[in-house]
Amino acid sequence: MDAFTVLDARAAPLMRQNVNTDIIIPIHRLRDVPQAELGAYAFEPWRYLPDGSENPEFFLHQPAYRGAQIVVAGDNFACGSSREGAVWAMMGMGVRCVIAPSFGPIFFNNCFQNGVLPIQLPRAEVEAIANELEAATRPGSNHEPRLSVDLQKREVVTPSGRRITFHVDGIRRDALLQGLNEVALTLTREAEIAAHQAKARASTPWLYPAA
Amino acid sequence: MPGQTLFDKIWARHVIADLGDDYALLHISRHLMHDGGGRGLQMIRDAGYSVRNPDLTFATFDHVISTEPGRTHETLKPHAARLYHMRDEAKRWGIKLFDLGEPGQGIVHVMGPEQGISLPGTLLVCGDSHTCTHGGVGAIAFGVGATEVIHVLATQSLVQRKPKRMRATFEGTRNPGVTPKDMILFLIGQIGTAGGTGFAVEYAGSAVRALEIEGRLTMCNLSIELGAKIGMVAPDEKTFAFLKGRPYAPTSALWDQAVADWRSLPSDSDAVFDVEVKVDMSRIVPQVTWGTSPEHVIAVTDTIPDPADAGDPDKQKSMQAALDYMGLVAGARLDQTRIDWAFIGSCTNGRLSDLRAAAEVAKGRKVASHVRAWVVPGSENVKRQAEAEGLDRIFLDAGFEWREPGCSMCLAVNGDTIAPGQRSVSTSNRNFVGRQGPGGRTHLASPAMTAAAAIAGRIADVRSI
The missing domain is CATH 3.30.499.10 (Aconitase, domain 3)
Known part of the structure; x- marks a missing residue:
């Protein structure tokens, strides 16, 4: 897994509520397309017109937001299906960080497994960031629609230079900062797992018919 | 403690x-x-x-x-x-x-x-x-x-x-x-x-x-x-x-x-929950979804809500987008909406009791001629038990198709899909955009309500059948 430390990048607002993982990656693409190629189908139902051409209205097709690596989203982002392909598809488009008031719980965990940082901030704060990004795209603006995310400092810097502190659980932060592989880490705890399982086999033997 | x-x-x-x-x-x-x-x-x-x-x-x-x-x-x-x-x-x-x-x-x-x-x-x-x-x-x-x-x-x-x-x-x-x-x-x-x-x-x-x-x-x-x-x-x-x-x-x-x-597992009488929600059963009547999120749900007898009445602008936008996708208008009655498909099955409602409830409605009646209606048992055992009880005959006689167990049209990953623009009443769990096939429109409901819709050819109140 790639480490996540500092990301200074273009950011795009997608202030819709309840964007689900079926939208982020349709199931038939997940079924048929190799993981590394899913980016081409991220947000497919919104991203293309019926004739297959790009939908210019799609948020990441607007010139100011094209190539954004940070998405600023509405409540309950990526709810629904557990498909990790939603994270892979967004990564395939270059996204490494999502800021939202709340997330689908399985997507939230899946992000951390792939070096993507989900940042939860109060809704008013998320809306203020989205407003700043939009303002930065208007003619005459002195700013660019960019955010700087520093995981070490747990801080987002907005186009106007406002600094917003965020919380991220320590264990998740350490893993991202160092690009740690959770499976490899857990395998080093095999003795504890074995001891726990031996205890569980003794105290709840009916769960272990094969033992 | x-x-x-x-x-x-x-x-x-x-x-x-x-x-x-x-x-x-x-x-x-x-x-x-x-x-x-x-x-x-x-x-x-x-x-x-x-x-x-x-x-x-x-x-x-x-x-x-x-x-x-x-x-x-x-x-x-x-x-x-x-x-x-x-x-x-x-x-x-x-x-x-x-x-x-x-x-x-x-x-x-x-x-x-x-x-x-x-x-x-x-x-x-x-x-x-x-x-x-x-x-x-x-x-x-x-x-x-x-x-x-x-x-x-x-x-x-x-x-x-x-x-x-x-x-x-x-x-x-x-x-x-x-x-x-x-x-x-x-x-x-x-x-x-x-x-x-x-x-x-x-x-x-x-x-x-x-x-x-x-x-x-x-x-x-x-x-x-x-x-x-x-x-x-x-x-x-x-x-x-x-x-x-x-x-x-x-x-x-x-x-x-x-x-x-x-027996020792249930919550202790003095257990503390972070949040408590109370639901009064007298307020609940048969439900149907109108939009593209499970929270877009109303009583079958209600009219489709107006986005203008939602205070929050983000919510208004998502409600309007849902209405547009579903081809519905605010203020209309949901129970007159014509349907193309009825799907009974899924991990939500594909068990024997679900099929019994749907069969009770279907018995002696006919699926509307313009509706295609599927019953997909949740498992091989559900299928065998249903057949032993004769539920398959009830469904087949009523014009439903009786299929083999699987997820099927709940998420449509196996190719069981409805066509773009078609409307389905479904016992499944998600009415998301494209969930039952690209461009498909899904209304979530109970097995009995879905059977009732299949027969009426439109979203219908099972209590009036």
Whole structure:
């Protein structure tokens, strides 16, 4: 897994509520397309017109937001299906960080497994960031629609230079900062797992018919 | 010290190590796999790991399989290679696979409780968000992503943050036509699809106690549509009666020992929940969704809400987008809306009691001539039991198609789809954009309501049939 430390990048607002993982990656693409190629189908139902051409209205097709690596989203982002392909598809488009008031719980965990940082901030704060990004795209603006995310400092810097502190659980932060592989880490705890399982086999033997 | 919740008790039993910040390394006592996630077994080999506890993992085919009657090698194409690969891998690792045509095969969330694999007090995971279903027998059960599946296969454990606890208490008796599906849809309508985010939800109260286990599984199934990974119901005498004699349930002395333990699991009377929600059963009548999120739900007799009445501009936008997609207008009555499809099945409502409820409505009636109506049993056993009771004849005589068990048109990954612009009433769990096929429009409802819609040819109130 790639480490996540500092990301200074273009950011795009997608202030819709309840964007689900079926939208982020349709199931038939997940079924048929190799993981590394899913980016081409991220947000497919919104991203293309019926004739297959790009939908210019799609948020990441607007010139100011094209190539954004940070998405600023509405409540309950990526709810629904557990498909990790939603994270892979967004990564395939270059996204490494999502800021939202709340997330689908399985997507939230899946992000951390792939070096993507989900940042939860109060809704008013998320809306203020989205407003700043939009303002930065208007003619005459002195700013660019960019955010700087520093995981070490747990801080987002907005186009106007406002600094917003965020919380991220320590264990998740350490893993991202160092690009740690959770499976490899857990395998080093095999003795504890074995001891726990031996205890569980003794105290709840009916769960272990094969033992 | 305050009492403990059902959730707390089961969680504590599975903590291998406290990792700080409310995180724990948890032991996984049951792991289920399906053909949609079958690549996990290949991935684990590629990564150089091995399956730590094949005895605690159970697999079946459900997502990509054909549900065509009399399915064959031919009808399983174009996904047959995936199935055969998973079959080979499961055999190689020593994982029990419930294969096509075998009792036990079926939708993974129907199979688990039916086989007695999902037991009270277990911590059960599966690479599918509707794993919350199994909480209906008094387990902690939740869906995980592909990488977490690898973690479970390799270590029989998982790193998780402990969620907060919510209790949703349903008091009173069910109004006519109201099913467990209506109860949970009503709750989602009340608190929204993010209302349960960050919580493990326990469903309680006299109306939940009164439900049979299959109904509790239906309620827990939609927890993820509430934003909660975990939904559960305390085990009781009904749970024990449901599980007794199931193929993987404990027997003889171990059964007695298990039941004695399970009686200690329900939340203590002084247990404290972070959030309490009360639902008055007298307020619930049959529900139908009108939009593209399960929270877009109303009573069948209500008119479609007006986005202008939603205070929040983001909410207005999403409601309007939903109306546009669904081809509906605010203020119209939902129960006059013409439909093209009716789908009865899925991990939400594909069990025997669901098929019985739908058959009761279908008996002696005919599906409207412009409607195509499918019944897809949740498992091979459900299919066999339904046929033994003659439910298949009732459906076939009424003009429904009677198919082979699988996920089918709930998520349409096997090619069972509705055409763009078509409208379906469905007993499944998600009315998302394109869920039953690109451009398809889905209305969620109970099995009886879906059967009623199939017959009326439009969304209909089952109470008036």
